[in-house]
Amino acid sequence: MKTIAAFLLVLCHLAISHAWNCNKFSGLSDVQQIDAGQGQVAATDKHNHAYLLSGSSWYRLPSDNIKHVTVGHAGIWAVDTSNYIYKLVAGKWSRVNGLLKQIDAGGNLFIAGANHINNAYCLKTSDTLGFKGVGIVSWTQMPTSLMYYSCGPYGCWGVDTSDRIYLTQSVTPSSCSNSGWTQISGALKMVEVGSDGSVFGVNASGKVYQRIGITSCVPQGTTWTQLPMSMTMKHVSYDLGKLWVVSTSGQVFQCTE
Known part of the structure; x- marks a missing residue:
């Protein structure tokens, strides 16, 4: 019985890792970074131009x-390039x-990010939503060192300069x-949390990885699975x-299950 259960588990993970169908998304080249959230997609290129996707077309910001x-x-x-x-x-x-x-708007109406010396910061909801173009906001430094930091409904994930992965299960907006x-076990140079x-x-x-087993009860998930990429x-x-995936050559790919 244990052998059958182990086989089914492996089969399940194989099904997950091969379930993504990726296609090149045209219209933008030399892309450095991409971000998707709340039905919107934005990206930057090597010339430090920012773009917003509308339908199948990219519009420069x-x-x-x-x-x-x-x-x-x-x-x-x-x-910007001056941070x-x-x-x-x-x-x-x-x-x-x-x-x-680096900055992330995926939290529950708050902003997260990391600075040039890898300190992590959070901007509370009143300042995030209250800023209308003028005035001073108050950033809160988080008690950890991160070079990349992203938030979602079940907490915030980050990686440090040694590619170690961290999770805080709750940030009060x-x-x-x-x-x-x-x-969290594993090693990544960047991590992103989706709106779900x-x-x-x-x-x-x-190599691209997905964290498997994430739920509201198990926000840390259970394991990493590698997604096959060309x-x-x-x-x-x-x-x-x-x-949305960006290759080292700057090409954008859209993948669906």
């Missing part, structure tokens, strides 16, 4: 020096005080307090059943 862009519950935010932070307000980038190198960080709690990441070898990848994001 203002500014020529955006290196990381994010979309989600908290709106559209970005950081300055911006929020898209009435179609224009409005600068927000503070410095970040109104105060940015958290439940403490737990190290799905977690995907890319390791130092350009080439090495550098960035990934997930929303509404679609996995």
Whole structure:
């Protein structure tokens, strides 16, 4: 019986890992980073231009020096090549005080991100939604060192400079307090959380992984499974059943199960 159960488990994981169908998504080249959330998709290219997807066409957002862009519950935010932070307000980038190198709008109406010395920060809901283009916001430094940081409905995930993976199961949007960080097995150079709690990441070898078994009761999931890709990848994001992957050559792929 144990042998049969083990075989079925392996078969299940094989089915999961081979269930994704990926196709090249045209219209944008030399892509560096992509982010999907709340039905929107944004990306940046090697020229530090930011784009927003509408239908099957990419539309360029203002500014020529955006290196990381994010979309989600908290709106559209970005950081530029000088690590300055911006929020898209009435179609224009409005600068927000503070410095970040990576930013994420996938939390429950709060912003998360990491700065140039790998300190993790959170922006509470009142400041995230309250910023309309003027005024000062108050960032809360999280008690951990992360170089990449992404949030979803079941907590926030991050990776440090040694590719170690961490999870905090609860961040309070109104105060940015958290439940403490737990190290998760595995090694990734970046990790992204989807709006439904799905977690995907890319390791130092350009391989894409999905965290299996995530539920509201088991926010840490159970194991990682590698998704077969035709080439090495550098960035990934997930929303509404679609996995967006960027290859090391800057090509965008859209994958569906």
